[in-house]
Amino acid sequence: MLDLIYLVAITAEAMTGALSAGRRRMDLFGVIIIACVTALGGGSLRDIVLGHYPLGWVAHPEYLAYTIGAAIAATVLASRMHRLRRAFLWLDALGLVAFSLIGCAIARDTGHAPTIIVISGMLTGAFGGVLRDVLCNEIPLVFQKELYAIVSMLTGIAYLALLQLGVSENRCVLACLGGGFALRMLAIRYEWEMPKFVYQHP
Amino acid sequence: MLDLIYLVAITAEAMTGALSAGRRRMDLFGVIIIACVTALGGGSLRDIVLGHYPLGWVAHPEYLAYTIGAAIAATVLASRMHRLRRAFLWLDALGLVAFSLIGCAIARDTGHAPTIIVISGMLTGAFGGVLRDVLCNEIPLVFQKELYAIVSMLTGIAYLALLQLGVSENRCVLACLGGGFALRMLAIRYEWEMPKFVYQHP
Amino acid sequence: MLDLIYLVAITAEAMTGALSAGRRRMDLFGVIIIACVTALGGGSLRDIVLGHYPLGWVAHPEYLAYTIGAAIAATVLASRMHRLRRAFLWLDALGLVAFSLIGCAIARDTGHAPTIIVISGMLTGAFGGVLRDVLCNEIPLVFQKELYAIVSMLTGIAYLALLQLGVSENRCVLACLGGGFALRMLAIRYEWEMPKFVYQHP
Numbered sequence: 001m002l003d004l005i006y007l008v009a010i011t012a013e014a015m016t017g018a019l020s021a022g023r024r025r026m027d028l029f030g031v032i033i034i035a036c037v038t039a040l041g042g043g044s045l046r047d048i049v050l051g052h053y054p055l056g057w058v059a060h061p062e063y064l065a066y067t068i069g070a071a072i073a074a075t076v077l078a079s080r081m082h083r084l085r086r087a088f089l090w091l092d093a094l095g096l097v098a099f100s101l102i103g104c105a106i107a108r109d110t111g112h113a114p115t116i117i118v119i120s121g122m123l124t125g126a127f128g129g130v131l132r133d134v135l136c137n138e139i140p141l142v143f144q145k146e147l148y149a150i151v152s153m154l155t156g157i158a159y160l161a162l163l164q165l166g167v168s169e170n171r172c173v174l175a176c177l178g179g180g181f182a183l184r185m186l187a188i189r190y191e192w193e194m195p196k197f198v199y200q201h202p
Numbered sequence: 203m204l205d206l207i208y209l210v211a212i213t214a215e216a217m218t219g220a221l222s223a224g225r226r227r228m229d230l231f232g233v234i235i236i237a238c239v240t241a242l243g244g245g246s247l248r249d250i251v252l253g254h255y256p257l258g259w260v261a262h263p264e265y266l267a268y269t270i271g272a273a274i275a276a277t278v279l280a281s282r283m284h285r286l287r288r289a290f291l292w293l294d295a296l297g298l299v300a301f302s303l304i305g306c307a308i309a310r311d312t313g314h315a316p317t318i319i320v321i322s323g324m325l326t327g328a329f330g331g332v333l334r335d336v337l338c339n340e341i342p343l344v345f346q347k348e349l350y351a352i353v354s355m356l357t358g359i360a361y362l363a364l365l366q367l368g369v370s371e372n373r374c375v376l377a378c379l380g381g382g383f384a385l386r387m388l389a390i391r392y393e394w395e396m397p398k399f400v401y402q403h404p
Numbered sequence: 405m406l407d408l409i410y411l412v413a414i415t416a417e418a419m420t421g422a423l424s425a426g427r428r429r430m431d432l433f434g435v436i437i438i439a440c441v442t443a444l445g446g447g448s449l450r451d452i453v454l455g456h457y458p459l460g461w462v463a464h465p466e467y468l469a470y471t472i473g474a475a476i477a478a479t480v481l482a483s484r485m486h487r488l489r490r491a492f493l494w495l496d497a498l499g500l501v502a503f504s505l506i507g508c509a510i511a512r513d514t515g516h517a518p519t520i521i522v523i524s525g526m527l528t529g530a531f532g533g534v535l536r537d538v539l540c541n542e543i544p545l546v547f548q549k550e551l552y553a554i555v556s557m558l559t560g561i562a563y564l565a566l567l568q569l570g571v572s573e574n575r576c577v578l579a580c581l582g583g584g585f586a587l588r589m590l591a592i593r594y595e596w597e598m599p600k601f602v603y604q605h606p
Contacts (some may be wrong), residue, residue: 022401029352030345031399044251049448050357050456053253072279075399115465130539135332137341141432143425150433191495197435197479199426224603231554232547233601246453259458263519277601313464337534339543 002173003104006102009095010039017132018093019081020036024136034132035065035071042128044062046103046120052110083149089188093151097180100125100152100172118156125152132151147187150194155180204333204375208304209268211297212241216269218294219334220276221283226338230277236334237273238266244330248305248322254312291390295353299382302354302373306361316362323358324351349389352396355384406577408508411470414443418471421536422478423485428540438536439475440468446532450507450524456514464484485582493592497555501584504529504556505577508563522560529556551591554598559584594596 017038021031040057047055074081081088104125107117107169126142128151133140142148155176162172186192219240223233242259242291257387259265276283305326309319328344328351335342347373357378364374387393421442425435444461451459461467478485482553485492507528510523530546530553537544546552559580590596 019401020398024341024345025397025398025400026341026345028349029396030342031347033241033351047457048250048452050462051459055251055253058318061315064317064321068333071372072293078399081401085443096315113463113465114464115468116462119468134336134538135342135345137541139428139430140434140539142537143428143430143437145431149437176321194431194433196431197422197426197482198429199423199485211441220601221603224544224601225601226547227600228543228547229549229598231598232544235547235553253480257453257455260520261518266519266523280603285602336538337544339541373414377589383552387498 002098002102005094005098005177007044008091009098010063010067011070012088012091012095013039013128014070015074015081016088018071019078020132022075022078027150030069031075032071034067034135035074036067037135038128038132039067039070040128041126041131042099042126043103045127046106047129049123050107050112050120052106055098055198090185093181093184093188096125096148096184097155097177100155100180101159101176104156114160117160118153121156122149122152125149145193147184147192147194151180151184151187154183204300205305205358207296207300207379210293212265212269212299213272214290214293214297215241215330216272217276218290220273221280222338223247223332224277224280233277234270234273236337237276239337240330241269241272242325242330243333244328245300245305247329247333248308248325251325252309252314252322253311254308292306292387295383295386295390298327298350298354298386299357301330302357302362302382303378306358318358318364320355320358324354327351329356347395349386349396353382353386353389355383406502408507409498409502410496412431412495413502414471415474416468416492416495416499417443417532418474418484419494420480422475424513424540425537426479426482436472436475437477438539439478440471441539442532442536443471443474445535446503446528446530447507448525449487449531449535450510453518453527454511454514454524456510492587497588497592498583500529500552500556500588501559503532504584505563505580510558518564519562522557525560526553529553549597550590551596551598553577553600555584555588555591558587
């Protein structure tokens with residue numbers, strides 16, 4: 001099931017990446033690259049940091065086909081994307097939580113410490129967006145907006161805690177998927193934010 | 203022959219990197235770093251993504267000497283560089299195509315799938331410039347300008363197709379080098395561009 | 405002793421990272437990420453470039469606790485940080501030199517060539533700040549300000565030269581730590597700078 005959600009997630013993330021590139025007036029090639037980086041960059045960064053080779057899309061080049069297809073679809077459907085904004089927020093929230101759980105599962109399978117497992121989930125869930133913003137020459141949104149990476153972190157902690165309590169892996173994933181998704185939607189709905197730190201001295 | 207062209211290419215790329223840094227008023231150290239990143243960053247990124255260790259310049263530190271020498275030469279010759287602009291475009295185009303072929307050959311030697319071979323060529327050929335622009339705090343030119351990374355992609359596809367047809371490796375390289383170079387020069391001459399994707403919604 | 409100085413250094417670097425994030429009005433999560441990247445990013449980049457796995461903080465997750473603690477402390481103490489500016493410059497200089505020596509020692513232990521050993525020190529010492537500035541959407545200070553990365557380079561060269569002359573590892577470290585620190589403080593005091601390269605053509 002996580003596999004199916006993963007495909008939905010990379011498609012959704014690729015589309016948000018393509019729209020970002022479109023806001024920066026990039027050409028079709030730039031759109032495709034930004035889409036691939038947004039959808040697959042977080043997982044790639046995780047694999048590079050953990051030394052977990054080959055990277056997901058190197059072993060499964062078909063993932064690239066999905067993201068490139070999604071990017072091209074986004075440019076074609078762009079005029080209607082605005083109205084689909086609500087659907088996108090849902091897919092993006094689902095993607096964030098699914099990516100995070102996949103990242104946690106991979107680090108757990110390779111025997112890492114709990115802290116590293118949670119960070120692996122955050123790298124997978126939130127850092128595709130960070131790489132997208134760096135390539136678009138913006139301060140990463142993740143560092144400034146409503147709860148996003150924190151949702152990823154809490155999902156990872158809940159996943160580890162439930163496993164520790166003896167809950168089966170499948171139930172864990174389902175519970176965390178639901179809980180993380182709900183938390184993210186609530187954060188958007190009520191504009192929950194982390195406290196901002198403003199420092200004025202030079 | 204590809205080795206010789208490689209040395210010409212890293213020298214040319216290092217010089218374009220140094221001029222980029224000069225436009226941003228960097229100091230000599232920044233100029234050297236940007237030159238090294240432009241010339242060697244694409245290949246380094248490819249090796250990190252493919253898990254292909256040691257990186258080229260770690261195994262051959264003399265490559266660093268070439269790029270550093272080229273960077274310093276660029277600062278000395280800067281006032282005359284403007285007039286050499288035409289020669290630079292030629293060297294840069296040759297470098298793009300040579301880097302791409304080298305990237306394809308390395309991924310092919312390590313047994314990767316055709317898609318990954320072409321991407322390996324693109325990472326090698328076009329992403330040194332992407333890293334340069336990220337460090338200079340600009341939106342990567344590659345995502346906005348005339349055909350550049352696409353030349354790299356088409357060169358890689360042609361290389362694989364010719365090999366598949368039974369053409370010998372040496373002839374393949376020569377044909378792709380000529381074809382890719384011609385395509386890039388035509389793209390500059392006639393300002394061929396990819397279609398731009400402009401998305402205005404917030 | 406280098407271990408103790410290393411802890412002081414990551415704490416100091418994490419605090420400078422947190423203040424940087426505060427200048428960009430990031431939220432608490434952004435502050436923590438930028439602090440971690442500033443303190444641990446240089447060493448991580450070195451390990452990824454050299455293929456030296458696991459990364460330091462993956463093997464020792466407690467390093468993350470120090471940097472996160474230092475980041476939170478910086479936000480709490482921010483109003484008083486301004487007055488501590490002098491102390492910070494000292495700690496940052498100490499951190500730069502200690503990071504550089506640690507980077508050199510790791511590359512030396514894994515049998516790399518002298519050039520690569522010095523570069524390993526520079527990646528460790530100076531590139532945490534480069535990653536910080538890229539994520540904060542600024543041109544890296546290191547490429548523009550007074551002697552910084554050059555201090556790292558000269559420390560590395562002195563370290564290798566003294567070892568070559570038969571000086572014991574401990575004395576080498578002490579001498580380079582003192583010499584590098586003094587050089588950095590002198591560079592700040594007298595505003596020593598590398599020559600700037602300014603190139604105006606388009």
